[in-house]
Amino acid sequence: MASFLLALAALLLRRPRRTPRSALSIATRATAFIAALCFFWSAPVTLAAVNRATGVPNMGAPLTYGSISALSCSLIILLIHWRGGPRERIRRMTRLTVAVYGTLIVAVVVLFGLADADTERLTDLDTYYANTPYMREMITLYLMGHLASTIVLSAVCLKWARDEVTGLLRLGLRLILAGLLLDALGFTLAKVTAVVARWLGYDLDVLSTNVAPPAAALGALIYSAGFVLPRLGSAAAAERQSLTTYRALRPLWSAVKDVATAPVAEPTRWQLWWQLPSSRLYLLEANIRDALLQLTAHFDQQLGRTAYAAAVARGEERERARVASEKAMIIDGIRRASGHGRGPADPPEKFRLTIDLVELATAVQRLGQAAPEQVGTW
Numbered sequence: 185m186a187s188f189l190l191a192l193a194a195l196l197l198r199r200p201r202r203t204p205r206s207a208l209s210i211a212t213r214a215t216a217f218i219a220a221l222c223f224f225w226s227a228p229v230t231l232a233a234v235n236r237a238t239g240v241p242n243m244g245a246p247l248t249y250g251s252i253s254a255l256s257c258s259l260i261i262l263l264i265h266w267r268g269g270p271r272e273r274i275r276r277m278t279r280l281t282v283a284v285y286g287t288l289i290v291a292v293v294v295l296f297g298l299a300d301a302d303t304e305r306l307t308d309l310d311t312y313y314a315n316t317p318y319m320r321e322m323i324t325l326y327l328m329g330h331l332a333s334t335i336v337l338s339a340v341c342l343k344w345a346r347d348e349v350t351g352l353l354r355l356g357l358r359l360i361l362a363g364l365l366l367d368a369l370g371f372t373l374a375k376v377t378a379v380v381a382r383w384l385g386y387d388l389d390v391l392s393t394n395v396a397p398p399a400a401a402l403g404a405l406i407y408s409a410g411f412v413l414p415r416l417g418s419a420a421a422a423e424r425q426s427l428t429t430y431r432a433l434r435p436l437w438s439a440v441k442d443v444a445t446a447p448v449a450e451p452t453r454w455q456l457w458w459q460l461p462s463s464r465l466y467l468l469e470a471n472i473r474d475a476l477l478q479l480t481a482h483f484d485q486q487l488g489r490t491a492y493a494a495a496v497a498r499g500e501e502r503e504r505a506r507v508a509s510e511k512a513m514i515i516d517g518i519r520r521a522s523g524h525g526r527g528p529a530d531p532p533e534k535f536r537l538t539i540d541l542v543e544l545a546t547a548v549q550r551l552g553q554a555a556p557e558q559v560g561t562w
Contacts, residue, residue: 207274208265212411215258219404222251226397228306241304246296249326250289256333257285262411263340288329295322310375311389314382327375334368352417356410363407370399427461429542433468436545440475443521469541476537482517485532510539511547518548 224230231244260281264274299318301309313319338361345357378392459467491512495505513532520529 208262208415211258211262211265212415215255215262215411216408218251218255218258219408222248222255223401223404225251231306232304235304242296242301242309245301245309246293246322249292249322253285253289253292253326253329256330257281259337259407260333263337266411267340267344285329288325292322292326295319295325308389308393311378311382311392314379323379327372327379331368331372331376334364334372338364338368352414356414359410359413360407361410363403363405363410365403366399366406367403370403371396374399423461426465430461430465430468432542433465433472433545436541436548437468437472437475439518439548440472440479443475443479443518472541473537476514477535479514479517479521480535481531482520482529483513483531483535484516484520484529485513486530487516488513488532507539507543510537511544514539514544515547 225234225244225248231242231248234244234247235241261278264277264281268274295318299313299316299322301313301316301319303312305312310323314323341357341361341364345354345361374391374396378388378390378396381388488509492505492509495508496502500508517529
């Protein structure tokens with residue numbers, strides 16, 4: 185179940201196609217995916233299948249321990265990108281983390297190859313081989329690597345939590361700390377205690393076989409939620425803003441789609457129902473811009489000059505005066521395309537649409553109430 189939920193999180197966190205690649209986004213999805221792999225490889229059914237497929241008893245062990253070490257590495261890298269900072273510093277710390285844990289993973293594989301571990305153990309390998317040469321070192325190495333990442337993450341999160349962070353970021357930090365605490369106490373400490381007990385001649389295998397796995401699963405889900413929640417929160421806020429803008433642009437789309445010189449394809453309800461508001465907004469803006477560019481033959485550049493001069497006379501800055509000129513030509517062009525214009529148009533040779541569409545939509549909503557002679561003053 186934990187593997188499925190984390191894999192689902194990796195899919196849900198994919199970026200829209202038009203969104204630029206983000207190192208934080210890649211690190212978030214990679215961490216969720218690697219965490220899912222950890223629980224997949226550590227499942228007894230998977231371990232048995234790997235052992236049978238390779239013909240090597242306990243071959244699933246280095247896969248599991250390697251993926252746990254990779255998860256430790258990805259968690260540190262995710263936190264590095266989450267905190268941000270100078271790009272060169274982020275790259276340097278990321279490379280150092282990859283080098284350290286890459287070396288650890290290679291060491292795990294080499295030690296397993298040197299060990300004599302012919303008896304298949306699917307649930308109690310850590311304690312069963314706790315005193316076996318090379319297997320002992322392999323088990324100790326992966327546990328220490330995981331414990332080190334937990335300590336580093338906890339220290340950084342505690343230091344960051346002392347800063348003035350609020351909202352979902354504060355909640356995310358608390359979830360990360362709670363998940364890391366559960367992972368450190370429920371998984372790492374339980375495993376270490378059981379292994380050390382074997383070294384001393386005692387049997388506390390129940391800590392390794394019954395306590396550690398569910399604690400690791402729950403801890404991973406909690407701290408993964410801590411990393412993901414702030415990002416989902418900001419994404420939800422962006423989608424709400426996209427929905428607001430989409431609704432604001434609908435009147436403008438209604439005004440231009442029927443007067444465009446060529447039909448503009450509008451997505452059907454069936455095509456829209458599964459799309460996020462940001463995707464809907466992107467399509468709507470593209471359609472509006474296409475329709476407006478088709479109306480350039482109805483634009484009157486003389487009217488644009490008049491609107492520009494009037495804006496400058498009112499004390500507007502040149503940029504705002506240019507926006508007023510563009511807005512006046514577009515609104516007058518919509519009138520002319522609808523058959524309500526006066527006199528022939530004098531279209532510009534070149535026209536580049538730069539006006540904010542929401543501002544234009546607000547002006548178009550006033551189009552029905554305004555007298556024709558008022559258009560040049562907008």
